[in-house]
Amino acid sequence: MDRNLDTFDVCIVGGSIAGNYLCYLLSKTNLKIIVVEEHKEVGLPFQCAGIVSQKLSKLIELPNEIILNRVKTAKIVGPSGAYIKLSGNEEPYIIDRIGLDRLFFNKVKQRENIVYNFGEKFKTFKYIWANHQKLVLIETSKRKLKAKMLIGCDGPLSSVAKALRIKNKNLFATQVRIKAQFDENEAVMFFDKRWKELFGWIVPEGKGIYRIGMACSKNIVKNFRFFLNKFNINLKQIIDKQGGLIPHGLMNKLAFDNILLVGDSACQVKPTTGGGIIMLLIAAKYAANCIKTCFKHNKYSKKTIKKYYEKPCRSIIGRELKIHYLIRVFLDKFEDNDFQKMFQIIKTSEIESSISIHGDMDFPKAIIFKLLQNPLFFTFLIKFILKNPNIFIKILKILTK
Ligand SMILES: Cc1cc2nc3c(=O)[nH]c(=O)nc-3n(C[C@H](O)[C@H](O)[C@H](O)COP(=O)(O)OP(=O)(O)OC[C@H]3O[C@@H](n4cnc5c(N)ncnc54)[C@H](O)[C@@H]3O)c2cc1C
Secondary structure (H helix, E strand, C coil): CCCCCCEEEEEEEEEHHHHHEEEECCCCCCCCEEECCCCCCCCCCCCCCCCCHHHHHHHHHHHCHHHEEEECEEEEEEECEEEEECCCCCCCCCEHHHHHHHHHHHHHHHHEEEEEECCCCEEEHHHEEEEEEEEEEECCCCCEEEEEEEECCCCCCCCHHHHCCCCCEEEEEEEEEEECCCCCCEEEEEECHCCCCCCCEEEEEECCCEECCCCECCCHHHHHHHHHCCCCHHHHEEEEEEEEEEEEECCCCCECCCCEEEEHHHHHHCCCCCHHHHHHHHHHHHHHHHHHHHHHHCCCCHHHHCCCCCCCCHHHHHHHHHHHHHHHHHHCCCCHHHHHHHHHHHHHHCCHHHHHHCCCCCCHHHHHHHHHHHHHHHHHHHHHHHHCCCCHHHHHHHCCC
């Protein structure tokens, strides 16, 4: 074996929010950590609508300058233009996403046990044995290095996941930031068959700037042009444009010998909204605990990682992500009149106040149980399932996965 090969305890691939936050959580250990990031700067390219629930400030110490705005109302617009407005306890943050990515990087960059290699791409890995211990030999675009643990935080197109033969299904997303005059207190979601896998959005960044975007599985350019035309947007108003991918589906396998996946690489994204930040922050906390336990016991097997990372992740966020996915299965099949009927039920029953009190952008289980107790909503759902019998098979498949 090459004795000059750089050796680390942990190699994190991806220096965005998942990688930086995990690195921060591990920074106070004496583990020798390398973060390999293919871009030259943290936070760029910027690819986010930046709408995150209030849970953010419970999960991390959130500096005020990261919060650009807060919204009081979520307006949900159906294909015909019919809409409902929901407001309640949840007043999501609109965040400075570049700032959030840099927050944790800035906290760890001076630490002696941490190295960031920018402009370096993870290519592949193989397992090797040294002193009767299984290690990971990592090949990047610039070098080879050894680590006891490899962590894939490398986003929707994760090369770490690919090397483990896991492939995400991704949606295409696009967004512009513009100066405009919409409502600064309101985030709007536009549903339409053409972009049925997610929605079009208007998110008020504050100071008269809005993030207008969309995600779907095909024809994103054509659909987005059509969407922007709805608002008579003058292209001169556009400040900048972003594009990216959003994983779509159920959470992947998370645990492998010496390796674990966190964030978009593991599809820890809500299929209802495409939001991943809250879920990955929770997952990163479990990942950090698991990594510390692995080093404490000098055990890095899939079994150990499953026990300390995958299992708690599945029971805390995995189940909720499944509920998001079930909601998405229904929304995908909704026709315009289904949206209209649902809006009418919400407006004329107690549901609106239930959503205000029990609604949770990230953990929908409680509100779903509440809604199912409402006879009007329950009847609407049963009729919808009878009209779309295939949905029943899909639900069973998801529940048994
Ligand atoms: C347009 C858009 C809008 C969104 N809006 C919201 C929102 O409003 N709220 C919300 O919660 N979420 C939103 N999301 C989702 C959210 O941005 C992601 O869930 C989150 O960024 C995932 O973080 P991550 O660290 O797992 O992956 P990423 O942020 O994708 O970071 C992956 C990092 O890995 C690096 N990398 C990739 N491959 C390699 C490699 N081979 N070698 C080295 N480095 C590599 C990349 O350069 C990148 O820095 C949005 C996503 C998009 C695209």
